Amino acid sequence: MYDLSLKGDTRDCISVQDVTKLYGRTVALNKLSFNIPCGEKVALLGPNGAGKSTMLKLLVGLLIPDGGSVSIMGNDPSAVEAKKLIGYLPEDASPYLTLSVRENLEYIGSLRGVPELEDRVEMLLDDLTLRDNERAKVSKLSRGNRQKLSVALSIIHRPKIVLLDEPLNYLDIPTQEKVIAMFRELNATFLVSTHIMAIAERLTENAIVITRGRKVWDGTMTELRELGDPSEAIESIVTRLMTVA
Numbered sequence: 001m002y003d004l005s006l007k008g009d010t011r012d013c014i015s016v017q018d019v020t021k022l023y024g025r026t027v028a029l030n031k032l033s034f035n036i037p038c039g040e041k042v043a044l045l046g047p048n049g050a051g052k053s054t055m056l057k058l059l060v061g062l063l064i065p066d067g068g069s070v071s072i073m074g075n076d077p078s079a080v081e082a083k084k085l086i087g088y089l090p091e092d093a094s095p096y097l098t099l100s101v102r103e104n105l106e107y108i109g110s111l112r113g114v115p116e117l118e119d120r121v122e123m124l125l126d127d128l129t130l131r132d133n134e135r136a137k138v139s140k141l142s143r144g145n146r147q148k149l150s151v152a153l154s155i156i157h158r159p160k161i162v163l164l165d166e167p168l169n170y171l172d173i174p175t176q177e178k179v180i181a182m183f184r185e186l187n188a189t190f191l192v193s194t195h196i197m198a199i200a201e202r203l204t205e206n207a208i209v210i211t212r213g214r215k216v217w218d219g220t221m222t223e224l225r226e227l228g229d230p231s232e233a234i235e236s237i238v239t240r241l242m243t244v245a
Contacts, residue, residue, distance in 0.1 A: 087159030
């Protein structure tokens with residue numbers, strides 16, 4: 001078990017205790033437990049079907065656990081207090097298709113109560129090179145531009161807890177670099193679900209590995225590398241952990 005250091009806050013921003021989630025007879029999560037102190041950046045790793053996306057949906061209140069408990073700084077994920085804290089980027093996110101890029105930003109920013117919203121919208125349009133498409137309907141955007149808008153919507157309110165599911169999907173290399181820099185500028189707790197270890201290592205400092213809905217390992221990225229030979233690719237190490245029965 002790793003000892004995550006606290007960074008200016010003595011509370012756990014994310015607490016998951018003995019969580020079970022079922023889809024019919026299929027067990028998506030099986031008594032999964034972990035805590036993430038405020039300020040930490042953690043990768044959630046696992047094969048397809050391990051329960052990563054399900055876990056993120058539980059944390060934002062889109063799903064309810066069948067057993068156990070989930071909390072966001074002591075709040076139920078469905079509570080207004082929790083939703084104010086969270087920025088969520090699902091895999092294959094889809095903003096409002098009939099609204100323009102600018103309208104999406106202004107609408108979500110307004111719902112979030114973003115101060116000086118117009119300035120924030122202008123900054124995001126420029127930083128994510130969406131200026132040329134600001135009046136375009138989302139339904140007309142390329143997949144890459146739609147993903148850039150989704151990133152902007154997830155952080156427009158400068159959230160304290162950021163939940164990301166494959167955040168760099170569809171983005172070209174220059175945009176990936178810009179998005180990584182934007183995430184790093186946030187003073188936030190991160191839980192990042194990704195299959196790509198290079199992304200996990202750049203965005204996070206710690207990892208939780210799950211398979212078949214159970215946690216099989218957690219620790220720092222340094223400790224993860226130390227599980228293998230110095231010349232061994234980290235992907236190979238993670239694969240071995242994922243195949244634990």
